[in-house]
Amino acid sequence: MNGQTAFPVPGVRLGIAAAGIKYAERDDLLLIELAEGGSCAGVFTRNAFCAAPVQLAKRHLQAGAPRYLLVNSGNANAGTGVQGMTDALRSCALVAQATGCEASQTLPFSTGVIGENLPMACFEAAIPKAQADLDENGWQRASRAIMTTDTRPKLISRQFQLDGETITVTGIAKGAGMIRPDMATMLAYLATDLAVQPALLQQCLEQAVHPSFNSISVDGDTSTNDACMLLASGVSPHAGVTDADSPAFNSLCEVVSEVCMELARELVRDAEGATKLVEILVSDAADEAEARQVAYTIAHSPLVKTALFASDPNWGRILAAVGRAGLQDLDIERIEIWLDDVCIVRDGERASDYTEEAGQRVMDQQEITIAVRLGRGAVESRVLTCDLSYDYVKINAEYRT
Amino acid sequence: MNGQTAFPVPGVRLGIAAAGIKYAERDDLLLIELAEGGSCAGVFTRNAFCAAPVQLAKRHLQAGAPRYLLVNSGNANAGTGVQGMTDALRSCALVAQATGCEASQTLPFSTGVIGENLPMACFEAAIPKAQADLDENGWQRASRAIMTTDTRPKLISRQFQLDGETITVTGIAKGAGMIRPDMATMLAYLATDLAVQPALLQQCLEQAVHPSFNSISVDGDTSTNDACMLLASGVSPHAGVTDADSPAFNSLCEVVSEVCMELARELVRDAEGATKLVEILVSDAADEAEARQVAYTIAHSPLVKTALFASDPNWGRILAAVGRAGLQDLDIERIEIWLDDVCIVRDGERASDYTEEAGQRVMDQQEITIAVRLGRGAVESRVLTCDLSYDYVKINAEYRT
Known part of the structure; x- marks a missing residue:
């Protein structure tokens, strides 16, 4: 996968930092920025013990107008009770501080060990660094920053023509173990530059997730932190998607499904110990x-x-x-x-x-x-x-x- | 378990032979004889692909008056279609020939590899040998003859006093892998010398199996050949059990449950690769x-x-x-x-x-x-x-x- 071309998605920038959450000197923090006016769709784990960041990401998605996704590896912030929610809220406040947006415009995501509190000092130091690092060409490094026991990054990128415009769909994911997604799998992020009305974006994502991430299983263990997000920046000159019966929506769904399916296959190929x-x-x-x-x-x-x-x-x-x-x-x-x-x-x-x-x-x-x-x-x-x-x-x- | 005392059960004899079904010179055939007039209860796998011998054992149990259980290890006679049923019927006919009973009075059981036909020549030669070997003291050797990947035999034997009579309950089982019984586990045989009315014997067995064999799991894989049988020879001088509300029935149920629970624990302890x-x-x-x-x-x-x-x-x-x-x-x-x-x-x-x-x-x-x-x-x-x-x-x- 290392040789996979990552087409940048206009209107989506990625910033990476080494926060020292579990290991020193390893990229483990990712900030994804969505252009103002873009839309965001998400599906989340159905595990009843869903982690604090998952609960908060759902709430902030409902609140509308998300601008940032904050992702860390090395610590899942799951099974951490009240302190876990306090830490997740604080991480969003830190993004707000660094970027000038509202705390409710950040969706937090965590992956790693269950049951330990987030080391907030690491977040305080690293979030401004990730913000300063924001770049449309950050996909390759982002795909590595979210890894845990994965042996290789997963990145799939496609371009297609729509009414004379070139549209991009790029996605990254991480997997390895505790994989039997029941809604989406742990940490997959896709983005397109097409403008898509939020309800249609959600529909597009749910259709794509069912036969891909929701149809894989390494060990039958559904993670507490699963999430799959699809961003649409709307920066493309294309007029955008506002109708579920339009050819544009069909084309987008087809490519998003293909990217999800390829990422899902990569997750299983790189599952813990997998040889087949x-x-x-x-x-x-x-x-x-x-x-x-x-x-x-x-x-x-x-x-x-x-x-x-x-x-x-x-x-x-x-x-x-x-x-x-x-x-x-x-x-x-x-x-x-x-x-x-x-x-x-x-x-x-x-x-x-x-x-x-x-x-x-x-x-x-x-x-x-x-x-x-x-x-x-x-x-x-x-x-x-x-x-x-x-x-x-x-x-x-x-x-x- | 090797040191476990096996109290013989009056009215129940066991004959063992080395039939060469999978390995040469290893006891792999067991014939259990129940005294005339004794009763027999059984529970069987719910796997839809239940093996030919399981289907036939159920049918012959329904027909009433079982006198013999024929058990082989090394070949499960499962997934063998029409030929599998022909072979299972033939094995009962061979027991009838050697013992003078009806073929329908034998219940056949097989364990081992799935999808291969039974080597009938081995059965033809070995069944008369097992018949000649019938002995009330055969429990220890019987517990070894039914093993597949088990590393040690499982045998539990108890005696209790009932209205001045000593009553015996002795049981053997084999396990190791493909163990998540959904009715009973692969090959467990218990016997008592008490006289027990068949419906009550069945009730006693079902009560005992639920918290024991039906509450263990090694790998979640329910076998195609699971069966657990309880024989009551009625040879004891005790008047016997004809009432579900009697203290005698309660005592029997308690001891049968204890024997099942101990055998179930032994199965899990000796599960494939188990260390805990x-x-x-x-x-x-x-x-x-x-x-x-x-x-x-x-x-x-x-x-x-x-x-x-x-x-x-x-x-x-x-x-x-x-x-x-x-x-x-x-x-x-x-x-x-x-x-x-x-x-x-x-x-x-x-x-x-x-x-x-x-x-x-x-x-x-x-x-x-x-x-x-x-x-x-x-x-x-x-x-x-x-x-x-x-x-x-x-x-x-x-x-x-």
Whole structure:
């Protein structure tokens, strides 16, 4: 991803600083500035223990007119009670001081260890530095500043033509562990220079998040700090989007969805300890809920995940996961299971033409699709996941993230 | 467990043979004989892909008058379709041939690899040997014959006095992986010499299974072959149990529950790669469903399990799991989380008197209780689980079980 071109988004500037929150001399504070009059959309974790910054970001988003997003890595400010909210409010006040905006115009975001108070002295010193650093070309450094156990930054940038104008959509994200987003995933920020009416921007983001960030799972653990934000600066000469039925809105949604999907894939590829990217496609379902239920049951099965790590075509474990997914009146004789183009189960038993060699060939790949046909309807759903390796255990047993 | 005394159960004989199903020269076939007139109760997996022997065992149990249980390790006869059912029927016919009973009086059980056909020649040769081996003192060898990746046999035996008679309850079980029983766990067999009316025997078993086998989880993966059977030979001189309100029924239920609970604890202790036995106690819940939902969310969290493996009091991961468990209107300010006698979270944030040293002291133990008080009602539920270690990944990545 390092070679990914980051098209700057006119009307959006990024400032980065090394605040020393967890590690010394590492960029860990990011300030994103949105041009006056721009709009902002966001989706947030559904974890009941949502962190103080998430609560405050939601409130400030409701208040309208957001101008700044403040992001720190190294400390999640979650499970910190009253002090956590005081610190989050104070961080917004510090941005107001440095920029001249209102405190309620800043949305705060934090990622890192749960249950420790924010080191506010670090914020006091670093926020003015980040403000002084604001630049439209800050995306690459920003993508690194928000990392925790990520091994590489995630940045996707696209341009498209709209009524003769070049429009940009650039996005960054961080992931690694505690990933089973239930609304959006931990810290993804996208921006465009197109003018978009706020309700439509929110609609565009929600549509894009469902099949991307909300359809990935590393370990089934939904973070307390998930958030995905989409900014629209409106600085483009284009007249902007005010109608959900317009071609302009469709074009924007398409590109935002693509950027979200690519970022989501990058999150799974760089998940803690992951060696494989696995797509679970459940089709012929009666409704989306049951398709996702089966997909997530497979995606969360430690036995399936360790078999994937071992490149072992141990399809009995996939079959057992489908069987325990809790679907009422599941007719196992109608079920098919495929590894890429190899049918392993047909009519509820091993396909007669299946060979271990064919299964092995697919399992040896770095990217694998497990497809399950339920034979109950016409709905399909996809979930992206990864394998479970020694390194996942190592990373989560040895380090407190 | 090797030193555990196995009291023989009058009216129940066990025969063991080395059939060579997966490994040569290892006991892997068990025949259990119940005295004529005895009764039999069973609970089975709810996995929709339940194996051929499970389907047949259920049918033969319904038919009444079971006399033999036939158990093999090394091959699960699951995901084997029509051939699987043919083989299971044939194995019952072989027992009928060797013993003179009807084929429908044998209940077959299999455990091991999924998706391979049973090697019937092994059964043909070994069943007569197992029949010839039938002995009331076979429990120790039987507990070894049913093992797969278990590192040690599980056997619990109790005697109690009832109206002047000594009554015995002896049970064996096997476990190791793919363990989140949803009805009973893979292969547990208990027997008593008391006479018990079949409906009451079933009630006794179901009561005992709920808080024991149905409240443990190693990896959230419900097996295709789970079964737990309780035999009552009625050979004891005691008049027997015919009334659910009798002191005799209460005494029996108490001892059967104790044996099930001890066997369940042994299964978790010897789970694949497990280094710790962890009890999750969720109390002050509005109902049992939500208590279990929270308990299983914690028990299945890879992040909580790796922290347990590392003896890291990383309580933020427990808090995050409670928060994502999906309870409606969860008031996080009423929640308490305890590690044994150490309160780590109170009023939704770190307890003011919590110290890392106190948390570390509990996490260093081999047996740990994680207690969550929801502040929503008066119901509690317990789930037993274990940690997630390198060895779990190793066992499931390197071997096809």
